[in-house]
Amino acid sequence: ETGVTQTPRHLVMGMTNKKSLKCEQHLGHNAMYWYKQSAKKPLELMFVYSLEERVENNSVPSRFSPECPNSSHLFLHLHTLQPEDSALYLCASSQEPGETQYFGPGTRLLVL
């Protein structure tokens, strides 16, 4: 247990569906992150939030829409995804941006 939880753990969705991934951290951290890990590829940073404000967006397609309502919660809204978006989506948090990160267990997403 790292203090970072993610739901759901597994998700199957069609290309026309809309779904959301949820991340919650119980560590009192100020920064939260979304990463994508595709099969046999390194982790890719998607979004970084610091105190609910987005500080980095690594050219992620608009079909991925993050939301950070408070410093403990982070969402990733998904719509009209493609099969190549199938991957493990990982959430992480750190005390401040750029410091040691603690990862959640991830959501394994399959887009059909």
Next chain:
Amino acid sequence: DAKTTQPPSMDCAEGRAANLPCNHSTISGNEYVYWYRQIHSQGPQYIIHGLKNNETNEMASLIITEDRKSSTLILPHATLRDTAVYYCIVRVGRNAGNMLTFGGGTRLMVKP
């Protein structure tokens, strides 16, 4: 961030020390060496980090050469549960613009 080079895979006998090398010859003076690991289908787990002194915690030891161009992560008594991909990352410690960049890592297989 400085680039790191790690062997793609290593084997280790259970109960023996696992020594995982990392080259970071272009590291700059203010960059830390971080180690994370990722057990199959789980989120990455922070292990240890250091700047120039050797560090030890309950999980591992980190040995950094005097010129800081390479380091070794030591798991003193490897168990089967230490089988994972180990990532060596170098980055400035506290900078919102410098996030973790994961490379390919070393796949450590601990064998009975």
